[in-house]
Amino acid sequence: MSLAEQYVMDTEMDRSEGHITEDGRKIGAVMMEMRNITLKFGGVVAIKDISFDIRQGEIRAIIGPNGAGKSSMLNVISGFYHPQEGEVWYNGSRRAPMRPYQVARQGIARTFQNIALFEGMTVLDNVMTGRLNFMKTNLFQQAFWRGKAEREEVHNREFVEKIIDFLEIQAIRKTPVSRLPYGLKKRVELARALAAEPHLLLLDEPMAGMNVEEKEDMSRFILNANDEFGTTIALIEHDMGVVMDLSDRVVVMDYGKKIGDGTPDEVRNNQAVIDAYLGVAHD
Amino acid sequence: MPDQLLYAMEVLLNGLMAGVLYALVALGFVLIYKASGIFNYAQGVMALFAAMTLVGIMEGQVPFAHLINAAFGTDLHVFGWQLSGLIGILLTAVVMVVMAWAVNHLIFRHLVNQEPIILFMATIGLAYFMEGLGDLMWGADIKKLDVGLPQGINGWIDTTTFDAFGYGFFIDNLDIWATVIAAILVIALMIFSQYSKQGRALRAVADDHQAALSVGISLNFIWVLVWSIAGFVALVAGIMWGTKSGVQFSLSLIALKALPVLMLGGFTSIPGAIVGGLIIGVGEKLFEFAIGPMVGGATENWFAYVLALVFLVFRPQGLFGERLIERV
Ligand SMILES: Nc1ncnc2c1ncn2[C@@H]1O[C@H](COP(=O)(O)OP(=O)(O)OP(=O)(O)O)[C@@H](O)[C@H]1O
Numbered sequence: 031m032s033l034a035e036q037y038v039m040d041t042e043m044d045r046s047e048g049h050i051t052e053d054g055r056k057i058g059a060v061m062m063e064m065r066n067i068t069l070k071f072g073g074v075v076a077i078k079d080i081s082f083d084i085r086q087g088e089i090r091a092i093i094g095p096n097g098a099g100k101s102s103m104l105n106v107i108s109g110f111y112h113p114q115e116g117e118v119w120y121n122g123s124r125r126a127p128m129r130p131y132q133v134a135r136q137g138i139a140r141t142f143q144n145i146a147l148f149e150g151m152t153v154l155d156n157v158m159t160g161r162l163n164f165m166k167t168n169l170f171q172q173a174f175w176r177g178k179a180e181r182e183e184v185h186n187r188e189f190v191e192k193i194i195d196f197l198e199i200q201a202i203r204k205t206p207v208s209r210l211p212y213g214l215k216k217r218v219e220l221a222r223a224l225a226a227e228p229h230l231l232l233l234d235e236p237m238a239g240m241n242v243e244e245k246e247d248m249s250r251f252i253l254n255a256n257d258e259f260g261t262t263i264a265l266i267e268h269d270m271g272v273v274m275d276l277s278d279r280v281v282v283m284d285y286g287k288k289i290g291d292g293t294p295d296e297v298r299n300n301q302a303v304i305d306a307y308l309g310v311a312h313d
Numbered sequence: 314m315p316d317q318l319l320y321a322m323e324v325l326l327n328g329l330m331a332g333v334l335y336a337l338v339a340l341g342f343v344l345i346y347k348a349s350g351i352f353n354y355a356q357g358v359m360a361l362f363a364a365m366t367l368v369g370i371m372e373g374q375v376p377f378a379h380l381i382n383a384a385f386g387t388d389l390h391v392f393g394w395q396l397s398g399l400i401g402i403l404l405t406a407v408v409m410v411v412m413a414w415a416v417n418h419l420i421f422r423h424l425v426n427q428e429p430i431i432l433f434m435a436t437i438g439l440a441y442f443m444e445g446l447g448d449l450m451w452g453a454d455i456k457k458l459d460v461g462l463p464q465g466i467n468g469w470i471d472t473t474t475f476d477a478f479g480y481g482f483f484i485d486n487l488d489i490w491a492t493v494i495a496a497i498l499v500i501a502l503m504i505f506s507q508y509s510k511q512g513r514a515l516r517a518v519a520d521d522h523q524a525a526l527s528v529g530i531s532l533n534f535i536w537v538l539v540w541s542i543a544g545f546v547a548l549v550a551g552i553m554w555g556t557k558s559g560v561q562f563s564l565s566l567i568a569l570k571a572l573p574v575l576m577l578g579g580f581t582s583i584p585g586a587i588v589g590g591l592i593i594g595v596g597e598k599l600f601e602f603a604i605g606p607m608v609g610g611a612t613e614n615w616f617a618y619v620l621a622l623v624f625l626v627f628r629p630q631g632l633f634g635e636r637l638i639e640r641v
């Protein structure tokens with residue numbers, strides 16, 4: 031089957047209204063759809079004519095060797111990069127080119143491959159920034175109409191504490207982030223993203239550089255976030271075991287191209303994917 | 314009480330009052346620096362420009378009158394109104410916000426991620442541009458500014474201290490007003506940056522641009538905001554200094570007194586700017602009082618800078634900055 035045929039098949043499937051997974055989670059309709067995205071940096075083609083979609087409620091993995099263009103794809107979704115060609119469809123309508131902060135305000139939160147935290151702030155303050163979009167009172171109200179501003183602040187703090195409990199970082203609430211070890215920083219970054227109550231959560235290698243135990247914790251948090259908050263998640267991950275365990279569907283990229291898309295089982299048995307990972311020469 | 318001590322106390326008070334204004338101006342620098350890494354050399358010229366604009370608006374001068382008349386052969390000079398200080402200040406504040414927007418959108422938005430020295434050079438360019446723009450809009454002559462603030466010796470303090478110590482303190486009403494207003498603004502700015510939503514966003518931007526974007530903060534909004542605050546601070550400083558000694562070029566140099574304040578307090582520390590401002594204000598007045606007569610006076614011109622230099626040698630990170638220890 032050619033890629034074009036596969037895409038037609040994919041899109042056909044996409045129009046369906048969703049289904050229930052084996053473990054009883056509800057996967058809904060298509061929420062985010064990338065159509066024929068091409069992204070270039072000068073002569074480097076980071077993404078070449080890629081299409082795929084993300085469904086409501088699912089955990090979608092993006093995998094591929096180093097430099098395949100996975101982070102670039104996440105950056106396109108979150109508005110950090112702007113593709114030269116292609117369309118981004120979100121909640122059923124085509125999205126105009128947007129700046130990252132606008133994407134964030136649409137309910138798309140993210141973490142970064144190289145961790146981007148506010149190093150000078152405490153864990154609590156970091157997570158609190160995730161609530162900025164929920165602070166609706168203006169300066170005037172904050173200064174003179176304490177009632178409303180206070181109610182809002184109390185609600186935001188309660189929600190943040192809930193997230194902090196959820197990710198089991200109560201013990202380091204008041205610790206400046208700069209003092210934390212790598213694994214905990216990753217967790218704080220996830221906390222900040224979850225504090226924004228995102229519809230779609232983008233995670234760029236949330237488990238990179240972690241030991242087995244930390245990876246198990248992180249996997250559990252990701253699954254629970256998906257389950258309890260109903261958050262749709264797209265994640266990039268190198269650890270195949272983790273990917274196969276966590277995800278409902280997997281996109282495989284190699285040299286900027288999509289070489290596979292399907293359930294973990296389908297992808298695992300896809301010859302092109304196997305070749306890419308075994309380093310078979312490219313033509 | 315011995316006379317010398319009383320004089321010194323009077324000097325100390327005057328120094329504290331000057332220091333509060335230095336602190337306010339230094340805050341203008343600190344906010345921009347924190348949010349965007351730009352050291353705004355144009356802060357002083359902004360104060361001059363604000364004061365000129367205020368005078369122009371209050372007296373109903375036609376902006377660019379000279380240029381317009383030369384181009385169209387007209388003979389415009391004034392609109393013929395005379396506005397009160399308060400309305401003039403409000404309108405000038407609007408002008409400063411518009412300018413903040415223009416400065417960000419025409420210049421600094423395009424210089425994101427450039428080297429600090431490039432940003433600094435851009436602010437030098439901006440300073441000269443604004444100086445020229447101010448002259449072109451309102452004329453280069455020395456202007457008198459009077460927004461209705463009381464001036465002259467405060468009689469109550471004079472008589473009270475005279476009755477108590479047998480020596481009347483000379484405290485200028487204008488200085489009292491300047492101190493009160495600057496102190497209120499300094500406190501308001503601290504509360505704003507610590508507790509408001511925009512203040513939180515500002516600290517986030519100061520810390521990490523990428524992370525700030527990812528939580529939905531518009532960098533441009535924050536940048537326009539800090540330039541607006543700096544513009545407003547410049548306006549207040551321009552009013553105080555302009556009222557005292559006329560609106561003229563030298564006004565733009567006083568604001569650079571904030572430089573040693575920043576060296577003392579650290580470029581990113583709000584408490585540092587406040588404490589630094591007070592130290593410089595008190596230090597230069599006391600030094601002039603105690604040492605000035607021995608060296609022929611005029612020490613206020615250089616004392617602050619030398620103090621900052623000495624300070625730099627021993628504590629380069631400023632009073633409140635964290636000590637940078639190189640990892641080897
Ligand atoms: N901002 C950029 N400027 C120039 N080239 C870039 C930029 N971002 C990515 N690239 C290039 O695009 C290609 C894909 O990079 P990308 O970071 O998306 O890969 P990746 O799949 O995330 O790799 P890794 O697994 O190493 O994180 C690489 O060749 C990279 O050098």
Ligand SMILES: [Mg+2]
Nearest residue numbers: 100101102143
């Ligand atoms: Mg990557």
